[in-house]
Amino acid sequence: MNHALYSCRRQKNRLVVSLSVAATLFGLAWLVLILGVLLWKGFSGLSLAVFTQMTPPPGAAGGLLNPIVGSLIMTGLAVLIGTPLGILAGTYMAEYGRYDRLTSVVRFINDILLSAPSIVIGLFIYEVMVARMGHFSGFAGAIALSVIVVPVVVRTTEDMLTLVPDTLREAGASIGLPRAMMITKVAYRAARAGMVTGVLLAVARISGETAPLLFTALNNQFWSADLNTPMASLPVVIFQFALSPYQEWQQLAWTGALIITLAVLALSIVARALAAPRKSS
Amino acid sequence: MVDVALQHDAGAVVVAQPDRTKVLQKLKFTDAAFRNLTRAAAIAVLVILGGIIVSLIHGSSLALGQFGIGFLWTESWNPVTGNFGALAPIYGTIVTSVIAMVIAVPVGLFIALFLTELCPMVLRRPIGIAIELLAGIPSIIYGIWGLFIFAPFLQSTVQPFLIETFGHIPGLDTLFAGPPYGIGILTSGLVLAIMVLPFITSIARDVFEAVPPVLKEAAYGVGCTTWEVVRYVVLPYARVGVIGGVMLGLGRALGETMAVTFVIGNAHRISGSILAPGTTISATIANEFTEAVEDIYTSSLIALGLILFAITFIVLAIARYMLMRVQRKAGA
Numbered sequence: 001m002n003h004a005l006y007s008c009r010r011q012k013n014r015l016v017v018s019l020s021v022a023a024t025l026f027g028l029a030w031l032v033l034i035l036g037v038l039l040w041k042g043f044s045g046l047s048l049a050v051f052t053q054m055t056p057p058p059g060a061a062g063g064l065l066n067p068i069v070g071s072l073i074m075t076g077l078a079v080l081i082g083t084p085l086g087i088l089a090g091t092y093m094a095e096y097g098r099y100d101r102l103t104s105v106v107r108f109i110n111d112i113l114l115s116a117p118s119i120v121i122g123l124f125i126y127e128v129m130v131a132r133m134g135h136f137s138g139f140a141g142a143i144a145l146s147v148i149v150v151p152v153v154v155r156t157t158e159d160m161l162t163l164v165p166d167t168l169r170e171a172g173a174s175i176g177l178p179r180a181m182m183i184t185k186v187a188y189r190a191a192r193a194g195m196v197t198g199v200l201l202a203v204a205r206i207s208g209e210t211a212p213l214l215f216t217a218l219n220n221q222f223w224s225a226d227l228n229t230p231m232a233s234l235p236v237v238i239f240q241f242a243l244s245p246y247q248e249w250q251q252l253a254w255t256g257a258l259i260i261t262l263a264v265l266a267l268s269i270v271a272r273a274l275a276a277p278r279k280s281s
Numbered sequence: 282m283v284d285v286a287l288q289h290d291a292g293a294v295v296v297a298q299p300d301r302t303k304v305l306q307k308l309k310f311t312d313a314a315f316r317n318l319t320r321a322a323a324i325a326v327l328v329i330l331g332g333i334i335v336s337l338i339h340g341s342s343l344a345l346g347q348f349g350i351g352f353l354w355t356e357s358w359n360p361v362t363g364n365f366g367a368l369a370p371i372y373g374t375i376v377t378s379v380i381a382m383v384i385a386v387p388v389g390l391f392i393a394l395f396l397t398e399l400c401p402m403v404l405r406r407p408i409g410i411a412i413e414l415l416a417g418i419p420s421i422i423y424g425i426w427g428l429f430i431f432a433p434f435l436q437s438t439v440q441p442f443l444i445e446t447f448g449h450i451p452g453l454d455t456l457f458a459g460p461p462y463g464i465g466i467l468t469s470g471l472v473l474a475i476m477v478l479p480f481i482t483s484i485a486r487d488v489f490e491a492v493p494p495v496l497k498e499a500a501y502g503v504g505c506t507t508w509e510v511v512r513y514v515v516l517p518y519a520r521v522g523v524i525g526g527v528m529l530g531l532g533r534a535l536g537e538t539m540a541v542t543f544v545i546g547n548a549h550r551i552s553g554s555i556l557a558p559g560t561t562i563s564a565t566i567a568n569e570f571t572e573a574v575e576d577i578y579t580s581s582l583i584a585l586g587l588i589l590f591a592i593t594f595i596v597l598a599i600a601r602y603m604l605m606r607v608q609r610k611a612g613a
Contacts, residue, residue, distance in 0.1 A: 013506035016391075017399060023391035024400075024408065027482065030475050031415045037430050038422065088322030096316055097323070106323045108605075109330050112597045115529060116590070117536025119563045120333065123586040126570075127336035147329060154326060178308045180315035208419020211538040211563070215570045235421045239539065242425045250429075257422050268417045272410065 035261070042258025045251040050259075054223060055237060058246045064256050066223050067232040070138065073225065074217060074233060075207050077142035082149025083199055089150070090157025095183050098162070107158070113151040121147050122212035130216055138224070138231030141217025148209060149202040156198025160191035197271045204267035208260050210235035234260055333590065341584035343576060352584060358549040358565075360573070365581035367588055369549045373466060373559040374589070377541065378534040380470025380555065381477055385534075386527055388474075389481030396482075397489040398507055398515075409486065416479035424543030427472040428464070432544055435471070436463030440556055455553040464546045467555040472540050477530035484526030488519040488607060521610075525603030532597040536589060538563035562589040 049063045056062025089106065097103040125144040130136055164187050172182035188195070218230040219240060234256050241253035344365060345352060355366020392412065396405060440461030447453040492515050500510045516523070546558020547568050560568075562585045573579045 009506055009509070013508040016394075016508040016511070020391040020395035020399060023388045024395045026388060027392050027412055027415070027478055028408070030478075031411055033430075034415075034418065034422065034426050037426060041429075085322050085325060088319045089326050092316075092319035092323040096319060102320075102323060106326050108598075108601055110326050111601045112594060113326070113330060115532050115536075115593075115597055116333075117538065117563060117593055119536070119538040119566055120337070120586050120590045120593075123340065123566065123570075123583055124333045124336050127340045127583070128332065131340075150326065150329065178312040180312045181308075183315070204417060208421060210419075210421045211567060214567055218571070235419065235539075238421055238425060239542075242428065242543070253425060257425050260419055261422055264417055264419060265414060268414065 038254070038258050038261055041254040045255035046258065050252070050255055055221060055232065055241075055252070056248060057221075058244070059248060061248055062252070064234065064237065064252060064259070066220065067234045067237040067256065068259070069223075069225065070217070070220070070232040071207065071234040073227070074138055074142040074145055074213070074231060075203060077139075077227075078145030078149050078206055079199065079203055081143065082146035082202065083153055085146075086150045086153025086198075086202075087157050087195065090154045090161065091183060093154070093158045094161035095179075095187065106154075110151045110154050113147075114155060117211075118148060118209055119211035119214075122214060122216055125212065125216045135228075136216065136218035136230040137228050138217050139227040141213045141231060141233065142227070144212035144216045145206045145209060148206050148212065152202040152205055153195075153198050156201065157191075157195055160194030160198070161187055163194070164190045193274050197275045200267050200271035200274070204264045204271065207267070208235055208264055210239055214239075337583060337587040337590060341580055341587045343580035344584040347577065348581075352581075353588070356551060360569075360575070360578055363575060363577050365577070365584075367562070367581075367585055369551050370560050370562040370565045370585055371588065372551050373469075373545065374535055374561040374563070374592075376466055376555065376559070377469045377473055377545070377561055378531060380467065381473035381534045382527065382531055384471065384474035385478045385481055385530060389478050389526075389530070390485055390523070392478075392482045393485035393489050394511055394515075396486050398511060409483070412479050412482050415475070416483070420476065420537060420539040423472055423476055423540035427468065427540060427544040431472065432463035432468050435468055436461045440467070443556070456555055458554040459552075459556050461556060462546065462558055464544045465556050465558045466545070466552075469541045469545045469559075469561070470555070472544055473534045473537055476537060476540060477534050480533055481526050481530040484529060484604070485519075485523055488522030488526065489515055491522070491607070492518045519607075521603050522607040525600045525607065528596055528600030528603065532593050532600060535596060536563060536593045538567050542567045562586070 049061070050065075051063060051068065052065055053061075053063030054066050055064060089110075093103045093106060121144055125140050125147065129140040129143060133140075168186055168190055169182060172186040173179075177185070213233050213236050217233055217236070219236050220230045220232040224231055238253045238256045238260070241249035241256070244250065348355065348365065352365070352367050353371070354368050355364075356368040357364045357366050358369060359365070396409060400408060440463070443457045444459075444461065447457045496514050496518065497510055500514045505513070541561050542564040545560055545564045547560050547564060548558040549560055549565075550557075552559065566582050566586055566589075570579070570582050573582055
């Protein structure tokens, strides 16, 4: 009887072990499949023309220069707007009001904003900016993206500043540093790598975002560096081209998808590498 | 520090007699200014949330005023006659998310189990990173991949098989009725499952790792198998955190836009079959917002956005609340 029980337990265990190995392989398989297809489809369209020519009219050859530039401009602007706000908010939460009621409320709300549907943020900016101004603009797109940047930066800034040992702060205070100086000269410096990681993760997050740009920055067939006009961006162009019936457009969509993915993966790997030495020490 | 500042000032203004109180006053002022600046930034985060809610309510007031609360359970969506109801997108959103969770939750938990209990130490980090990279891939990539690769694959293999197998069983036949379109509710659910898998996995792994090793060792010590340790020690201990992680994944699935927009088929109807095309709230907004010319059409789409935000807010709030409880327990 005991023997039967033992073998039953062992079999159950073996089943679970093999299931979890299978699940892991299953999860990894998708990564391989998606990246494989992306490389396969995207590389065949990769050429110098992609980076030097404008998006073509249907049925013609062309490149992705204007959406690439548009994406760079809007991402850069979004980071410029979102990062200071996020760092300051994170600073308050970790340095001034660590045990405040305000901090716990902000933390809760920030965590919700962190995973809020990005299309809703697009609607928000549409309502506040596009509907008011009466036209789509690259600036509205950048603001929409910056709303996504803020919670990411707030979160990492708070986490990283909380990790800074209090003895460092005390040492700063003991030589008579005012608190603001202690934060900027001591705490920021100690948490710098982590905070940079946060910004990189935010860039990685927004560089693939499509939904908030659809009805803020819209799209633009032509070259435009004017933030007051609709601006092309890589994700929106991929969306438009992939759903089109034209062979050339679909190929460009794949190439654009490859460029975005490589950029995002490179950013997250760099961010990880920056954060790694801190973790191990 | 005052002395350093004094020296600094003295260097700049060579002749002036350094005035201690003046410098102290200045430092006090900048200190207070910095404090208030950071406080304002923290409050700005709340303002963003408030702005989202107010602007969505403002934008949807026209539609909600005209259709009332019945907007929630009206199925018709007719831009020509100007009649709008949210039932079909709500239905699609919920069904696709449920399909995603049914697949992603067990798989994610098993991966977390593998990573915490079974995986050789050397492989732990690379596999963990690989799964997290899956989370970093932008959703539009899942969309284009789903449309061109995954949907045709399902259409030619999995869906005919499902129709073949379940199409004749009473009760299940409506669920798997109709031709294999490739795109549709099921495909969207599967793509969503792949997308939320990394979120569930990484949170489940974190809460599994937070289980005190002493408890697990005690269980192993009395002769438990790995499964028994997980079932009777790890899972009960990590339960709240796992539920939080699942809710977080659900919040993601509900609000996911681009991947679903590609593969859902954008058909405003409620079909009993999960193979049929449908629509979700986010896909409807993404597809139709720029085409909407009439005010009532735009307003109805914003009302959909408001509903989506309300649903995800509740789900995410529950998720965060549960994860906060776990953190408090770990901290105590």
